[in-house]
Amino acid sequence: MRFRPSWLLPLAAAAAIFWLSAQSHYPGGLELPPPLDKLAHATVFGLLALTLDLALRTSSPGLPMYKRHLAVVALVALYGATDEWHQRFVPGRDCDGLDWAADTLGAALALAVAYLPLVFTRRLGWSGWRRGTPARPHPDRDLVLVADPHWGRALTGLEAATTAHPEADWLFLGDVFDVWVGLPGLETETQRAFLAWVDARRAAGRWVGLWLGNREYFLDRHADRLDLLGEGMGGRLEGEALAWEHGDLINTADRQYRLWHLVSRSGPLWLLFRLMPARLARRVSSWLERKMRTTNAAYRLAFPRAAFRAAAAAHPGTTFLTGHFHTHEVEANGIALPWAHEGAFMVWRGGKVEAL
Incomplete structure (x- = not known):
């Protein structure tokens, strides 16, 4: 400090x-x-x-x-x-x-x-944070981009992509699992397997970053296991014209979610989960995941094109990325990455974004 x-x-x-x-x-x-x-x-x-x-x-x-x-x-x-x-x-x-x-x-x-x-407002960046290094030691390497895989019991596509691209670095843009609460006793076996994969990639000399989405909570205790871990707005790579955020804060009209964003990352909710018995906390987190599938659908179905374009314009001279919308959209310098379902990953290669 x-x-x-x-x-x-x-x-x-x-x-x-x-x-x-x-x-x-x-x-x-x-x-x-x-x-x-x-x-x-x-x-x-x-x-x-x-x-x-x-x-x-x-x-x-x-x-x-x-x-x-x-x-x-x-x-x-x-x-x-x-x-x-x-x-x-x-x-x-x-x-x-x-x-x-x-x-x-x-x-x-x-x-x-x-x-x-x-x-x-767009000033919800106050709720964000970042730890680690935003610079890759080898920016000439491919950077695999994974947005919204929503994994459950299997890390679909991860091992195949790792085997096919062993030299690549990795950046996850949020919603890695259906829900991920990073408190002791609440993480699943699949989430622990993902962290073991991160450890293996870093041990092999690869850069791995994770930017949290709207389905990850209180993961900062894993910051030392990643090269970069952050949340909110302001994601970027030094020395490369690449900036990003998950995308959940793009639409300022979705006030119901934006209020939930503040509440779900607040001290009182962290205390509540810490004081709950692990079994009850797991049931509550599962209930939250089910609610998030159907809540506020009107704002999630339509792509907020004007808001997205304005957010991208705030990062001139870069390629601005988001996930979150589960659709591939391009607006000026902004790219919304498609849903990484069934291993459909993208890659940052030679200053461009393309399918892996």
């Missing part, structure tokens, strides 16, 4: 809170009777949470949103407890445990309110 000027904001906010708590009365003799005093606590500590979130986003781009928000709420709660303890020694001030509860709740609500407007 690098120190950025954005860290000056939470430091200034924390210092201001400490100074205010050291006063026997609010500035100007202001009196705030309950519950306005609790509202003031929630507001001030909510602002502290927002400045912390900004600092972490700019200094730690490899930190997923759920971890970032859990860290922010934990830091604010810890600072709030310290602040309450400090007030015990200030004449005329009372130490109220409800103030600490307001501090913590204010932090959580501030994050939720600040991120909710992202449902209506």
Whole structure:
């Protein structure tokens, strides 16, 4: 984590809170009777949470949103407890445990309110993250592109393509499985077999990247097993005119899904799955997968051509790729890759995208 000027904001906010708590009365003799005093606590500590979130986003781009928000709420709660303890020694001030509860709740609500407007814009990139190296050691090699294989109990086509193209690098553009929750006890034997395949490819000196789609959750614990692992917008290869995202965030009109995108990558949902017994969590993830097959079909059946063209235009001078739409479409510099069903993979070769 690098120190950025954005860290000056939470430091200034924390210092201001400490100074205010050291006063026997609010500035100007202001009196705030309950519950306005609790509202003031929630507001001030909510602002502290927002400045912390900004600092972490700019200094730690490899930190997923759920971890970032859990860290922010934990830091604010810890600072709030310290602040309450400090007030015990200030004449005329009372130490109220409800103030600490307001501090913590204010932090959580501030994050939720600040991120909710992202449902209506392309700025959902705030929810994205990236770890690893976006540069291939041998950019002259073929790069096999796999979008939306939706594997279940078999890695259809993977072994055959590996045998036929042993020198190639690999990039997976999301929805690798019907659903993949990367928490201990929830991964399937097929998913573990895929990770073993990744290990073997990297041991052979091949570059392997995975960009998460709308059916992968909490996979950041596998980041060290891949050359590149990321989510959201902003995928690219340095030194090559290639950029991408999964495609689920292209259509800004699909607000129902965009809200689900934020909720499904949030700290509370991660905590819920971590606290569930593994058997129940597997049943819930399977239920989610079934629901996703049929929910919001109106937005998934029609290709959002104008939105796709606008997203591609934001990456001039590159070939911009997505998966997600299960159809092969070309708009200016943008290419939506076809569904990688039954091993129908594509390849980036010589600066062009073609069928493998």
